[in-house]
Amino acid sequence: MKTYDVIIAGGGAAGLSLACALAEPRWAGLRILVVDAQSKQGHDRTWCYWERGEGPWDALLSRRWETMDFFGPGGKELPLDLRPYAYKMLRSGDFYAHADRVIAAAPHVDRWQTRVEAYEKASNGDVLLRLQQNSEGPTTVQAPLVLASTPLEGWEKEARQGLWLEQHFAGYFLRTDEDLPRHDRGTLMDFRVEQVGGYPCFVYVLPLEPRYALVEYTVFSPDAWTLEAYRPHLEAYIHQNMGLKPGAYRVEEVEQGRIPMSTWDFGAAWRRRYPELTGLVPVGVMGGLARPSTGYTFRNIQHHNLAILQSLAKALLPTGALAPVASWRDRLNYRPAQRFGWYDQALLRVLVEQRYPGANLFERLFAGNSTPDLLAFLDGESRFSAEIGIMNSTPRRIMATAMLGL
Secondary structure: OEEOOEEEEOOOHHHHHHHHHHOOHHHOOOOEEEEEOOOOOOOOOEEEEEEEOOOOOHHHOOEEEOEEEEEOOOOOEEEEEOOOEEEEEEEHHHHHHHHHHHHHOOOOEEEEEOOEEEEEEOOOOOEEEEEOOOOOOOOEEEEOEEEEOOOOOOHHHHHOOOOEEEEEEEEEEEEEOOOOOOOOOEEEEEOOOOOHHHOOEEEEEEEEEOOEEEEEEEEEEOOOOOHHHHHHHHHHHHHHOOOOOOOOEEEEEEEEEEEEEEOOOHHHHHHHHOOOOOOEEEOHHHHOOOOOOOOOOHHHHHHHHHHHHHHHHHHEOOOOOEOOOOOHHHHOOOOOOHHHHHHHHHHHHHHHOOOOOHHHHHHHHHHOOOHHHHHHHHOOOOOHHHHHHHHHOOOHHHHHHHHOOO
């Protein structure tokens, strides 16, 4: 059986971000394996996130914005100055191609395309992976540390028993023959659309060129839609809000996705399922890194990955090997401050139970606070003094009862 020091199971944003970091020469003393069932290529999704200053993926960005606009459901326009943050757009095809190059250039990193069928305990206490029959290598491998973003069987059925919504969306990359209106500014949220079923619905518009933009329709509701269900809403927005008539634009690409918004404890679920596998650490969405109140995920993933790399660095011996760790699961149990869990639960409860219109709630948040303070809050990095002001900008009685679970 082949043994590694670290196995990364899953090749999405979390797994490939970690793989790129661990491909650096400082980790050359470790044997690392990346396993994923699919070969990731092309633009199958877009990651958008805000970040203060420069970041590790800046060279790959399609574009960044420091000023954007917000539109409330009644048409109120709020110009947003994000500085010192910038809103950044990273397309998956550029990210995947970069990861391919970095991993291929690292002799200490192996990469196999195969499916993980089971996690078990090896005789020496390592995590053993049973892999689907493949042409890449053996069907069993093991490591003391496995960073897993593979789906936990039955997770969604369990998660839906508690507070649950999905951030689901579909977007058009469209090109026009004339310059787009407002092509020099992005629109972070535009709630001037039908609030279907009483749930928050908004559009964001990200112009990449004067005549080329991503227009994405986003919904927070219990269940995702089919692609066809988004089409009339997207086309109505393009025609009515952007002033583009049929024939005045061409759709060059379409993207669609869904992200869970749930207070379900992913970490506890992994512990229940694999109580003896203390070297099995969930990452990405399966590690609970999707923000329950908004669905924003990419920055949380990067925060968690940084914590993982810092812990690995502390365990790195002068020989380049890793020192034994009693429980990587406990050591890498990354969580934001507890109060952010309370805020998330309250905000999600208000949205799930429709105690207050979501579009109006977001308008109050953006109208009543400085944009940098609100972005820091949504990132779980705000000061407590700013959080008091943010919560005061919401319908306080409704939020207070939701926070108490009443």
